[in-house]
Amino acid sequence: MAVTILVVEDEPAIQELIALNLKRAGHMVLCADSAQQAKSLINNVLPDLVLLDWMLPDLTGIEFARKLRQEERTKSIPIIMLTARIQENDKIAGLEAGADDYITKPFSPRELIARIKAVLRRRLPEMSDEIIELGGLRLDPTTHRVHVNNDVDPLKTAEVNLGPTEFRLLHYLMAYKERVHTRGQLLDRVWGDHVFIEDRTVDVHIRRLRKILESVGKENLVQTVRGTGYRFSVECSEESIG
Amino acid sequence: MAVTILVVEDEPAIQELIALNLKRAGHMVLCADSAQQAKSLINNVLPDLVLLDWMLPDLTGIEFARKLRQEERTKSIPIIMLTARIQENDKIAGLEAGADDYITKPFSPRELIARIKAVLRRRLPEMSDEIIELGGLRLDPTTHRVHVNNDVDPLKTAEVNLGPTEFRLLHYLMAYKERVHTRGQLLDRVWGDHVFIEDRTVDVHIRRLRKILESVGKENLVQTVRGTGYRFSVECSEESIG
DNA sequence: ACAAATCATTACATTTTTATGACAAAAGTA
DNA sequence: TACTTTTGTCATAAAAATGTAATGATTTGT
Secondary structure, eight states: OOOEEEEEOSOHHHHHHHHHHHHHTTOEEEEESSHHHHHHHHTTBOOSEEEEESOOTTOOHHHHHHHHHHSTTTTTSOEEEEESSOOHHHHHHHHHHTOOEEEESSOOHHHHHHHHHHHHHTSOOOOOOOOEEETTEEEETTTTEEEEEOSSOTTOEEEEOOOHHHHHHHHHHHHTTTOOEEHHHHIIIIIOTTOOOOHHHHHHHHHHHHHHHHHTTOOSSEEEETTTEEEEOSSOOSOOOO | OOOEEEEEOSOHHHHHHHHHHHHHTTOEEEEESSHHHHHHHHHHOOOSEEEEESOOTTSOHHHHHHHHHHSTTTTTSOEEEEEOSSOSHHHHHHHHHTOSEEEESSBOHHHHHHHHHHHHTTOSOOOOSOOEEETTEEEETTTTEEEEEOSSOTTOEEEEOOOHHHHHHHHHHHHTTTOOEEHHHHIIIIIOTTOOOOHHHHHHHHHHHHHHHHHTTOOSSEEEETTTEEEEOSSOOSSOBO
C-alpha cells in the first residue's frame, strides 16, 4: 500500500525536487514550509514517515521532532533529518529528539530513496490476524490465545498462557518461521524501534517463552543459532551428530 | 466495478492527498471544497460513498448530511465523517444525521482506505435484534433483558438487572464473543466513536458487569487479556498450563 | 586443555497494568 | 422538587510483567 511521506523543508526548490522524486518512487507526498505548517498538516493526516529539514527558519525543527515523539499517535513515525552539514550540536539534538536517520545535503535522490526504504523496512511488521498453526501450536491473534494440540486426543487442546511480550514474540517468530533473527531485529520488530533495551534481555524473554512451551511438551520449537540469534523451527536441529 | 467516492474537504492539501490515495486504491474520486459545491456535484453524479469533513467553512456539513439522508435518491449512500477529536456535539449531530462511520483526525491514509473498505462491504453487522444465548446467559435485545439459565432446573431462569451501559457492553461482548477488544475499541463500539472518556472507565464498567454476573454464578465469562483488553469467552482460560 | 566468547538461568527491583471502592456529577423518576 | 439510578473519574491496592545484573553452563578457537 502507498506510503505517505511528509516533507518539511523551507527551500522551495529543494522541496519540489524531493517531492518529485518521492512521487516518482511511488509515494504519497505532503509538503510543509515550516514546522508550523507541518504541525497543522499532521493534525489532519498521519504520515508514515517525516523528512525534516533541521535548519528551518524558525528553528523549531527540534521542537517539532520532539513533539512528534511525545504524542502517542505520532511517536512511532520515523523521522529522517536533512542537514546541511552535520554539526556536532545538531547531531546530539537530533538524537535526543529521536531522529531515525540523517541525510547530509547535498544528497542524491537515489540515496534519499534508499534511506527511506531502509527506515521503512524497520517498521513494526503489521502482523495479520490470521491464525497460525505450526508445530503443534495454534496461535489466534483475534482471540489472543495459544493452544497446544494434544497428540493423544486431537480434539482436546490445552491453552497456553503467555504474557503480552511472550505472545508478541511467539507471534513474530511463528509468522517468520525457520528464519534466524538477531536480538537487534527482534527488539526492533517485537518491542518497537525506538526502545533502548539491552540485547541480553531478549535472552530472558526467549527463556520465559521456552519455559512455558516446555511445560506443554513443546521443547525444540525455539532454537538458538549461536553467534546469530534465535529461530522458530519445526524441523529438529538436534541429533545431527555424525 | 469502480466505486465513486465524493470527498468534501476544504483543505486543499488534504483533499488532494485523500483523492490520490483513493484513486490509487482504484476508486473514482469527486472533490468538493464546500457543502455547496458538493450538493451541485451530487446533482449530476451519484457517488457510492461520501467522505465528509465535519468542519467545513460554511458549517453546513450537518445540514448536508441530513439532506442526503432525507432525499430518496441519496438516502442510502454511506457517509464517513472526518472529524477533529475535540467537538463533542458533533457526535450527536453526526449520529442524528446518520453518518456511518467516523474517522478522527489525524488519520493515516491506510486507515482511511481500510475504513472505506469496511463500510462498503457493510462489514459491521450492525448489532441485530437477535437473541444471543451464550455461556448460560440469554440476552434479548428487543425486550432489553438478560436471563440466566438455572443449571438445576432448566425451566427456571432468573433475570439479571443491568444498567443501560452494562447492557450494551454485555451485548457487544456477546455479539463478538471470544475476541479481544481493546478499551479504545469498546469505547468506540459501545459508547460511540470519539467520545471523550478515559480508557480506565471501561475497567470500572467491566467491574460492574462482572459483579452482577458473579452474583448469579457466572464468573469467568468476562476475561481480562493483559496488555490488550477484555474478552467474553465461554472457554475457560483458567486450567491452562503454563 | 585453556581462555574467550556466547548463551542459559535465576533472582530481584522497578515499572506497568488492572482491580476495586468511594464519590460527585448527571440523568432520570416520582 | 426530592429522590433514585446511573456514570465517569480518582485514589489506592493488588497483581503481573518487565528489564537488568549476577552467576553458571556451553561452545569455540587456538
